[in-house]
Amino acid sequence: MKNLIRLAASLVVVLILLLCSAAFSQESDVELPEEPAAAEEAGPEALEGADIIIGLEPAAEEVPAVEVPLPSYVTVSDLPNDDGTGIVVEFEKAEGETEALTYTVSVGAGPDGPWQEVGSFPATKKWKEEAGHYYPAFFWFQKGRAGVSNNIHLFTIQNLSGNVPLETGVEYFVKLTASLDGANRDYPEILSATPEEQWFDTGRTNVLILAVLFGATVLYFIARARRDPNLFIRKISGLDAVDEAIGRATEMGKPILYLNGMSSLADLSTLAALNILGRVARRVANYESKLTVPCRDPIVLTVAQEIVKAGYTDAGRPDAYNADDIFFLTEDQFSYAAAVCGIMMRDKPAANFFMGYYYAEALILTETGASTGAIQIAGTDASTQLPFFVTTCDYTLIGEELYAASAYLSREPLVLGSLKGQDMAKVFMMVMIIIGTLLMTFGVVFIKDLFKALG
Amino acid sequence: MQFLRKQFPVMLAFVMGMAMFIREFVPSKFSEQLYYGFTDWAIVIVGFSAVFAILSLLHHHMNKVRRRVEGYGYSVITILAFIQMIILGLIFSVRPGTPAGWEYQWLFVPMQATMFATLAFFIASAAFRAFRARTWEALALLLAGLIVMIGRVPIGEFISPHLSTFSDWIMNNPSMAGFRGIILGVALAQIAISVRIIFGIERTYMGGGD
Amino acid sequence: MEKVQKPSFIERFLQLDRRIIYTLVALAVAIPLLFPLGLPIKVTPEVQSVYDMIEDLPEGSNILMSADFDPASMPELYPMMKSVMRHIIRKHHKLAITVLWPNGPNLVAQCIEELKQEYPEWTNTVDYVFLGYQVGGAIVIISVGDSFSGTFPKDYYGESTDGMPIIKEFNQLGQADYMVMFEAGNSGDWWIVYGTEVHDVPVGGGVTAVVAPMYYPYLQAKQLNGIIGGLKGAAEYEKLTDVPALATSAMDSQSMVHALIFVAIVLANIFALMLVGQKRRQAREEM
Structure with missing residues (x-):
């Protein structure tokens, strides 16, 4: 009984930690400004970790015959949680973006090119909120938050044309072009980022915590069975x-x-x-x-x-x-x-x-x-x-x-012990399902993100 | 020898199990290479295991023929079919239009389809014999089963469009809840058995008893 | 000496010889095939989702197809595979095909041959590549995350995959814009766990009716975008692509067999209840 209470207490502690971390993530959530001018100011703080952030000055651009909308800012950064073969381009949904608008991403070895087109997609696609495994955030709970509407585009570059993978430690320059009804407009700045490899996939922290917790529970009950085989x-x-x-x-x-x-x-x-x-x-x-x-x-x-x-x-x-x-x-x-x-x-x-x-x-x-x-x-x-x-x-x-x-x-007591551990994990899951159902019913959705396994 | 049969496999299971577990959280190049390297090994090992299968099959049937056990004629047919398929496959390949391809299309495909088709007959006979409402729970299951069975084919739609809606509701809610319960239980049990194997508590699979 | 009672009609019905049931099933299958009833086919949302995905992708998108079945499941899966492939060809998408079951490749080859007669311009190594079978199951799926050409050095026809035009642009699972898998077993689980979830590839499944319930939880969890379930799903896809074929013609038979089993179960239960009542009455009379 004493051990059961201890286990329940430790589960509650882990739960509190998870809830706290989610609350932290809500506080530090990226608030995207609605006005392009405000974006210029808020951008650098909001996009921490990005290599380059550049504000747009639409007035300086030559106005084409068709008004091609451009995003207010673009960032290019290393792709997190990968083996050092990717970079990621992020930009806010442009003012007046329509289905007919297409974005093209090109990569070059230097700021002046030569440019290789690595992807082209309609403005209705490639949303940050829909991105899964390689979502560039520090912790899993910052990714693909439930209930967040699409307003940031995200495009991952892992290969150059002809399937040539990006090299770790090499700086790559990126150009973004918007096209509408045959008219093209380049984002005024060329941005760059260097792919780097990571040694811990932060996107799977929740999986690690739960796996270690469950493994430890099973081992604990096996050890207990050694002492008390009945x-x-x-x-x-x-x-x-x-x-x-x-x-x-x-x-x-x-x-x-x-x-x-x-x-x-x-x-x-x-x-x-x-x-x-x-x-x-x-x-x-x-x-x-x-x-x-x-x-x-x-x-x-x-x-x-x-x-x-x-x-x-x-x-x-x-x-x-x-x-x-x-x-x-x-x-x-x-x-x-x-x-x-x-x-x-x-x-x-x-x-x-x-x-x-x-x-x-x-x-x-x-x-x-x-x-x-x-x-x-x-x-x-x-x-x-x-x-x-x-x-x-x-x-x-x-x-x-x-x-x-x-x-x-x-x-055999040792094997039977593992069954007990398994039952404890089941109790934990049942409790979480009940809590989760109640919270989701009352519109509190962060619990869904806590258990989201990405990749 | 005892070390190779008992301790070494347990050590190997522990090292490999832990390495693969840690690798799940390490996205670096080394980790990727390790992972894909092991998958290459596994493909090669699985390929070689076919040799065991062939030896076992031939040994089993040749023994039957040698001992003239009842029905050994089937074993003769098995051995002959096995040998001729290998010879034809090696000479002409197994693609459509080749002799082996012909055997595949006109012997193997119909025989397989026949085996699968027996399922329809067996389902009918098993349902007739065993699907009885002996308790209230069984009655609920019976009614749900009948609605799903008729609601998922065009005749259900023909009788009433609500039948298929209700059948979908049964599949997506009560039935799914049951499935999920079983899946969660199985997943937890699988993790527990994995922990037992990695830590050498469960060793029956090595064939050496407990 | 006690007189042996002849079993009543109810008892005889409840102990019906299984061969009679088999005969009735055979008739229920055969008669509608000879005299079609033309029952209406309604397209379900899960089949529509697979169709819409292929329809809405921009022309020339990369689609991976895995045909993980063998001749046993051919009656259910072959018609839907053919319909989906026809749809992919019409939309000019690039197609790579893998097989995880050793007895499956010839079925795919047969399907390709049939479709090439309909669409002669559909070119091997440019519009599609048939990678064939590779031993290893889940390991193959992990491996195609790295490269198709590494996992399948040669295609089904024995050509080296390395320099193929299609492989230059489409050489990894992660480069697929969509995946369709045809499953008669649990290889679909592996595709989701080791493949599409890891590489963020949307996936739809064509599955046999007997394994379909196993895949519905994935549909709810949005790990599958749609399911073409059994012969009925295949008939629905044929309706969507406007080419009614094998599956559509088999729908009446399937309906009749379902109706037969329905009636048999209901009658068996009514008679079983009557038998219980009869026995209770007898027991009361004897007392």
Whole structure:
């Protein structure tokens, strides 16, 4: 209980920190002046970090036949949070900007060119508020603020024409041209910036905080489980049926079919399925039954062979292990389904296990299994296939139960501890969802930005 | 040997796991090179893993043929199909118009489509047998299912335009809420299992027991 | 000796042989194909969004397409892929095509061949590049963030991608103005997580009906700008591009099968309730 209070307190502290940082960001928010004259004064403070800020003096320009609007200021600066291969051009929406107006950005090695056109876009596009990953701000919560209307254009330059990337540490000069009805007008100043690489992506600070917080919570509960191994874990009824199914197969003298899902080892649900396979193999070895594991992925195959072998060895029956019972079928989805259905029809296994990730073939597998009268136990995080499993299997481990299953079966305190940590994170998320829903309902939208993951 | 089987993989998982985690927050050139370098390795390793698959497949079926187990004829067909596809592919490539391309278009495509099509029959039979309103919750699910099923095809639109609106509402609200709940739970569980793997608490995947 | 009671009609109906159900489904598919009903097709907002995006992009924009399916999902995804490609050709956009499923490339090649007969001026390596299949799944997606030519040194036809005119202007995922992915599994998740979100590329998805619910959360979160879901979505896109084809003709069959399952479930539930009532009555009489 004491630890629960401690954890809750630390979550509240983090929440307060996040809220404070958002409040700070609101205070330092860029207020853009409406009048061009005011922009000239407010510009330098407002656009901190930009290499060059230049005010416009429209009177000094020669007036063309068609009045081409120009923005009141333009800034060019290093692209933040990148590997040093980009610069960014920002400018305020020009007075009298229409859909017909086009902006063209050109880059040159010197202030006098030669110029290479690197992009052209209509005045209705490329808004700062819509920019995502490379948005030039210091912290993630300053980016793409919810509810802010489009009034600043942003254009990112990462390549010269012909896909030549920008070089780190080299100064690039930028020219902005506005075009309307065939008339062009250059922004009066040539601006420059130098791409520099960064070593910390400030745009992902919130992700880092939450990841560290969650990781630490899981590790804390694992450490706690080491001290006090008597942790309570809710009963997962599907797993109680595992023994029953293996027992029944032994009585009937029929094999047990175990599938690890359709995904590769890079998918964590496959790892969870393999973890359960280890426990099942041990019990099968104890009961002296036969276990068949057809695989779809060659790497999963080799790991599954090792796991079953270890399971038989742990049960003291290494001689009963037959590598041929764990075999590769095919990588093709429906050919695999057809082959497994063939095995079910020919061998008539008494128990079928469907663990891991499945796609459209799920129902084909389970319906065929059901028609042979086997006990069927499924465990998947494939949410779209869950209805099919629930309908056709005797027991289904839904979503995270698949991941909890290996901990449940092993009863190992360290692994069980991580489940507790996971539950705490879930409590945190539930609280945040409730707070967020309430705040958003009453028009307080900054909470949305706090959890925004950019890039 | 024990070190290579037990400690070394755990150390490797820890170092690589942490490196990839830190890399997520480092946008520098070195970090990018590391990332793309590893992805290149992974592509090569995955490519080589096909060799395991081929060996396992051939071994499994040849054993069946050698032992003359029941239905070994299928294994003979598998081996022959495998060998002829490799030979034809190597000689003529697998593009449309080649012999392998012909096999693809006129044997493989119809067989695959047939397998997928069985889904329609299985859905009908499974729904008929299992979709029963035994409780009030099941009744709610049944009604929602029926509305979505009919509301998402033209006949629903034909019966009443409100059916498709209501079906969309069900998909975008109650159904989505359920999906999100499962997705969030799964995501948290995946992070927890990742932490366990990185810190060497979960080692079953190495095949060496606990 | 107790007399064995013959099962009632209700009991027989509830234990209907699955082969009878299969036959009814087959008839519900076949009859409307032979005698079309011509049911109206309404375009849904999520399909309209994909169409509008391609329609509104300036001529010559870069579009990346990933065809991540195989012949099994061909009946659903092939018609929509063809309609979308036709739309892209009409708008003169540049197109790069990748495949993450090993049995998919020949389907794309077939689609290209069919469209080249409609649009002979559509030129390989200039207007489009078919990069083919590369092993690795999510890793390939990460890798195309770096370059297409590095990930796919040769295109499907065996030509080196490095010097191609289209690749000179369009060699990275980040350079795409839009992406359309056709998904029969979860490769779409990878595209969003490792690709389009990282490189800020708007993306729309054509997906099979069975995986469509998996992609709807992305639509709400605006990580997908639109979804063409299943055969119905394909028929809607055919309506938008004004070329009714395979998907449109299959719509009546789909409607009939849905109606059949609807009726079967309703009848099964009514009969199941009647059976419960019957058994209760019997039990009361026996008491």
